[in-house]
Amino acid sequence: MEEDLLYAEQIIKRWDLDSPFYTKLDYLFTGDRREAPQFVKSVNNLQSAMHFFVSESASSEKIVHAQKLMQVAMKRLEKEFYKILSANRDVLDSESVSNISSVSDDQNASEDEIGGEGISVSETVMADLKLIADCMIRPGYGKECAKIYKILRRSVVDETLYNLGVEKYSFNQINKLDWSVIEPKIKTWLRAEKIAVKSLFYGERVLCDYVFSSSEKIRESCFTEICKERAIALFEFPELVAKSKKTMDRMFRTLDLYSTISDLWPEIETIFSFESTAVVRTQAVTSLVKLGDAVRAMLTDFEASMQKETLKTPVRGGGIHPLTRYVMNYLVFLSDYRDILSDILADWPLQVQSPLPESYFPNTSSEETSISDRFAWLVLVLLCKLDSVADLYKDVAQSYLFLVNNTNYVVLKVSDTNLKIVIGEDWAEKHEQKLKQYVANYERMAWSKVISSLPVDPTVETLSVEAARDCFRRFNLEFNEAYKRQSTFFISDSKIRDVIKMSVARKILPGYRTLYEKYRGVLRDVDSVVRYAPEDLGNYLSDLFHGTGGPGSNNTSSYSSSPSSSVSRNC
The missing domain is CATH 1.10.357 (Tetracycline Repressor; domain 2)
Structure with a gap:
């Protein structure tokens, strides 16, 4: 132990900060580094010697001398520790450190290994710091x-x-x-x-x-x-x-x-x-x-604002209502956060005065029931608001066309976005059927008089010249009236627009073409009676639903409902 004490004294004093022989530019853990492990070993041996001297009741001079050497060593290690930390901030950045899965304790790494394929600079620096910390903590200098x-x-x-x-x-x-x-x-x-x-x-x-x-x-x-x-x-x-x-x-x-x-x-x-x-x-x-509380509060405000919204003005041409665009786009964005919303809404069940209609209840897993119900409820509130707007149209056909436009917009938003995952495919399918019913109702209300003005089957039914003349006149009157109204109507979706045009054309053109070909040649005043060639009708129909006829008075007046013209819809 006395030999360890002498060896420790020899090494430690050589690095004594207060020694007149110490060069301030010298550091144990930079440059040569060969004496760094020897210094640490001498400090550990010194500590063992101190424990031995105390246990053997050695002279107080030896203990005091060893304690002074230890203080010199700790002062040296403090400086080394500070130097390593302050000089290596760039290699001890958090990203470099967090990417190191294991750090080597090998203090004898060669310069070729450090920074190369062997031990990285960050690993070497961390190992040096650990070596010094361990060395200082053992004798009680951890603080x-x-x-x-x-x-x-x-x-x-x-x-x-x-x-x-x-x-x-x-x-x-x-x-x-x-x-x-x-x-x-x-x-x-x-x-x-x-x-x-x-x-x-x-x-x-x-x-x-x-x-x-x-x-x-x-x-x-x-x-x-x-x-x-x-x-x-x-x-x-x-x-x-x-x-x-x-x-x-x-x-x-x-x-x-x-x-x-x-x-x-x-x-x-x-x-x-x-x-x-x-x-x-x-x-x-x-x-x-x-x-989470803030999100729930904002959802509550969103629903309340929808329910309080008073819609007093119909949309020109029966187009898509701004509320439809706003609500559905908002819900689409919300559906992108469906997993987070499921977590937030998990303990916040939907509270409504009456249960959701079966057609609005999504078939989803129990884990998603809360968010699915809430989204379906918000869509239902929107559709009910749209029903109230539809009642504002004086023309019942236009009210159905308004529902076609807006319901189609809602269904597309559900079908083509993450809303389909949230609300469910069944919901979209059921409302596609509802959309088809609106289309059928529109055609019936808008074009039934035009269709009924033609013979049921002109290929079989034979008309007198006067009856044929009356048939053309009645058709001209009904078609002019229907076209005048429909020219102000608007269908935003090109696919739905084409579907309705083709459907109307199939109901009108074949019967009219047969009537035209069968009786045009027998009417003496043909030019005044037969005002449309079949091709003309096709052209007129193809120009419909672009809203080019102007707003007119019939899409700004309130709808006065009666038993014969009421529209049965969502609510």
């Missing part, structure tokens, strides 16, 4: 080592968060800001949060766990003091946003915030698993709860 570590690594965390654009806000600050100012801050937070959790905090936890692996207490203390307050401030921001004004335009950013925390929760729980960092986990959960 001195941890103090240096906390100061330097905290500055790294602060600098990284600053560069990510993370700022600390109060509720009053956020609540006073316009949404145009808050939204860019949310975008910054969304990006910063992922980097902070997956790289910064994770990397700091990996580095801390490795460097101070010999002391759980120091490991927890260092990580907590470096990251806890910064993480709390980071996770508090979503809560402040959630507690501020709740308007519908904030829905999707609120869901983005919820989604990000929810996705990162497993990492948050693992990284901040210490008891002393439980407050970080609590803050993350609190933000999730508040964000």
Whole structure:
């Protein structure tokens, strides 16, 4: 033990910071590095010698001398530890550290190995720090080592968060800001949060766990003091946003915030698993709860605003109502967050005064029942509002065409987007049948008089010349009247437009063509009676449903319902 003491004294004094022979530019763990393992070994031997001297009741001079040598060694190691941490910030960045799965303890790596295919620079630096920390913790100098570590690594965390654009806000600050100012801050937070959790905090936890692996207490203390307050401030921001004004335009950013925390929760729980960092986990959960509350409040306001909406003016030409576009596009965007919404709405069942009609109840799994019911209910509220708009049209045919346009828009939005997953394929199929019924009702109300003006089967039925003349005159009158009305109507979807045109043409043109070919030659005043050739009728029909006839008076007046003209629809 006395030989170990002499050897330790020889090595330690050579690196004594207060020695007149010490060169300030010299460091154990840089450059040559050959004496670094010898120095650490001598310190460990010195500690063993000190324990031996105490147990053997050795002279106090030897113990005091050994203690002084230990203080010299610790002072040296403190400087080395500080030097390594401060000089290697670039190789100890969180991303590099978090990507290292295992770190070598080999202190004798050659320069060729370091940074090459062998041991990386980051691994070497981490191994040096661990070696020094272990060496200082054994004789009871862990606090001195941890103090240096906390100061330097905290500055790294602060600098990284600053560069990510993370700022600390109060509720009053956020609540006073316009949404145009808050939204860019949310975008910054969304990006910063992922980097902070997956790289910064994770990397700091990996580095801390490795460097101070010999002391759980120091490991927890260092990580907590470096990251806890910064993480709390980071996770508090979503809560402040959630507690501020709740308007519908904030829905999707609120869901983005919820989604990000929810996705990162497993990492948050693992990284901040210490008891002393439980407050970080609590803050993350609190933000999730508040964000969920905000989403539910905004959905409630959305539904209430739809139900309170008073629609007093019909849409020109029976086209798509702005409310239809707004509601359906909003629901389409919401359906992209279906998994998150399922989580948020899981304990928030739909409360309505009457049960959903069977045709609106989606056949979905029990896990999705809440979100599916709510979306189906919102669509039902919309369709009921559209029914009230349809009643505003004076022309019943136009009211059905309005329902065709709007129902088709709703069905397409459900069928072609994630709404199909949320509400279900059965819903879309049932409403496609409802759409076909609206089309049939429109054709019946708009063109039945034109169709009935023709003989049932002109190929078999023989008319007198006078009867044929009356038939042409009646047809001319009914077609002119129908065309005049229909020329102001509008069908937005080209597919539906073509389907209706072809359907109407099939009901009119064959019978008229037969009548035309059979009696045109026998009428003396043919030019005044036969006003349309079959080709002309086809051209007139092909020009319909583009709304080119102008608004007219019949699509701005209120619809006066009567038993013969009432429209039976959704509600």
